[in-house]
Amino acid sequence: CITISPENKVFCGLWAGVGFGVLYPDRKAFSYYTFRPEDRLRDWYNDLEFDKKGNLYLGFWGGPGLTLFDYHKGTFGKCLKTRFHPAFSSRLMTTLQLDDKGHLWLGTTDTGPHLYFPEEDTAIDFLNQLSKKEALDLQKVYEIKKDNTGSIWIGARGLYLARTENPQPLQKIKLDERYAGLEIYDLLPEQKMLVWLLTDRGLLRYNHLSGGISDYSSIVKLRFDEKHTGAVRLKDGRFMFAGSNGLAIVNTKKINLNLPRPNVYLSSLLVFDKVKIANIRKEETIRLKHNENFFTIQIGSDVWDTDNTFRFSYKLEGFNKEWIALPSSEREAHFTNVPPGHYIFRVKVEDNLGNKYTNVAECSLSVIPPFWNRWWFISFLVFSVFLLTFYFWWARVKGLRLSLFNSELNQKLLRLQMNPHFIFNSLSAIQNYIYTQQTHLAGNYLSDFAHLIRLILDNSRNELIPFEKELETIKLYLNLQKLRFENKFDYSIRVDPELNNGEYEIPPMLAQPFLENAIEHGLKNLNRKGFISIRYQWLNGMIHFELEDNGIGLVASSSHKEKTKSGHKSLAISICKERLETLRKKRGGNIAFRLEEIKTSDGKVGGTR
Template identity: 35%
Template structure:
């Protein structure tokens, strides 16, 4: 069967996919409603809507006496149509048969969960429980009319979720739901022909269990977790501020130890002695060293880390002036591990000088003979181990001295506290050693040592 298109002088052929399932056509007859009725010799009667170009098939199930028609057809004056067939005549009013044609039975096709096919035939599993997280379901809607299903209307409703019936696209005939709240739902689906809906409605039930992240206990846990995080952040902030304040206080106390008024006064007296002896050149050199030392102390106190070379320069100037003050009663040596790059390695300042001062004033000074101080910087893994060895009188000989116990314990305690603050910040274990050097049961001096964190100037990273 073909339709002529006068606008472009062409024909359109109709085939099985258009709803014309028979190729053995025997007669045509138009009605007064804009339709053409087509009789077949084996597949029943077809109504062709000229406007929509849609074929509707009628068979014995629709009320015809037979599916086999002859060439006999006739249009009565009452607008009724008559078609002859193998078992007699079929007489009907087109308007009545159009309205009363049977509506196909609805049923379900595939069910897709989270965009994956879950059940190839939902009809076999009408009651579904979803215990896992479901974000999307898609249901295919099918009918018993596989020839021309697009001519019908489709509606569905998820009771408890949809407020009313939802119209479904007639071409694709599928419906999707996303993020449906937890609960039990009845899903219904029906088919209509434009005038009425099918008496049979396809039904199934869905039980959506609540996702764990939507449960009240999970939300409560999240709130508690957020509160804990906020409290932890606040506590950490308070801890950091306290740590910073404590560090500043310790730095100030160490700075006061470095700016020891006795050392300053005695150094100036020693320099004055050169002036009285009219050794102006030597006096000028020491004044220059004195000024340079305190300039370095002031500069170093402003930074958390300083270049190791600058720290060593500070210690050399300090020891030089102390040797002058004590009339060269001691010698000193500063030894640095060859693997340490003094121009690039940075260490915390103001930690070595108080230890060296203790060695001079409470170890060497109490000796009747001259003494020696050895200062060592050794690389130990990711830290530097600083050590001061003197050949003074040792701890036992000075522990009963009130001056010693007050001044020395103050310097050591402040240094220990500063090291603890640095260890917390830079995450390393504090090691502070103070012990006598004993050989053959004879005290030969005192050893003090501790670890220092360090950084490289180029990378500006802790190692």
């Protein structure tokens, strides 16, 4: 190891326990200094370094470790090994380097790099800041050098960089995968962030700005190892390198490492490992369905079979945020779960000199969204939801209106059934039985009257009632009407056997308005005994109700009302029409009724149906 003092004296560290010496060129003399002459095992030097104050630091390989030396007096100063951790192992020093702030960087064989602060007389080590795997690569430091910007470069198993203003943590330079595990025995920084690397794979030149490495090993055929390495920049700008097999002077201006631009093309596209497009043209836009978003693009080049001079990267713009390095053994770019959209696939190439060739191959690619993700379907869906919401709101309002209307109809029907004339005349007839001492009949009819009123009130609360209850109400009503009209008519009720099983329900009080019409307008003014025929049938899944009377008919009834100017206004038919229409809207189906006169064979009116 060699270093120059502030007075331009040459200090040289010697190996094999001899010590170190000072060369006096003017006197052609050489002075030797030995730390412990009686013990040559302690006097091995790997590096010497002067600080800005003129202090000389001795980098022992073993012995006392880092030690100060007063070269003016020729005496050894204090030993600094206790400032480092671990103190014993850190004595095995390999290199020293003073940074721009006057701090001393030192490398060791077993404990990695350390940084000593002379003003505070303290030191820090870096291995304890790393994982075990990372620390293993930095355990043995070969060389530490400072560049013209003040940055510190460290050569170990890999390349490391530290900034003087913020030395922690160390930055491990990410080199190309071809240089994994690279042993860097020596290094020589130059301007523009270029660093020469003397490695186990020959002479390399690293460009920190581009991240590329230029390989000079095929031109400068030096072999380097831990003990045989050296590098210096000459005054004329050339570089001198030393290895185990000799010296070499390199003039970079006369060495041309430029490589021809590689030919790159996109060969085919696979979807789920099946070929979809066999030959991709640059101007072609590839269109994929939404379920074809797991695909592979195969890349071709005329440099695949050469050495690892070129590095390939790819990017699917719009999907990948960063360029993805293509491993040297790979020829395909894989993509999974790519969302619908328009993308541009690009390939770029970089050689080991740091030259970059962008967009050497590209193509446009679109993943078409499914129909349920397209604007027209979303618009249709929103519109459909709006229509459905409106429909349900309208149906709800309509249902409420129908319920209200039905309730009003039931009230009208109840008032119709609770006709004051009917109630008054029925009670008068029962009273007559009481006056004539026919108390038994009066009691029976009074009980029937009360039961009828109770049924009418109960049934009016329900939308549907069992068929048997409706039949019971009709019988009670007709019996009381017979009493009221003094048995002026008879009646018969025929029921289909299917309707007697108790499983059918019908709207309450549906037949009563028609019975009232038959009695009041058909039989009341009849000069003979009247008859009402009632029939319930089960036809085609529906209940068919039929009522016939042998009264005066529809036309005669209307004429009689006009002649007598009767104040009685029948609402039965209109209420029933409204009620049946409401029931049809609410429950669907074919619900209707027909009103007609019965004609005899000779054309006369025989009643109403």
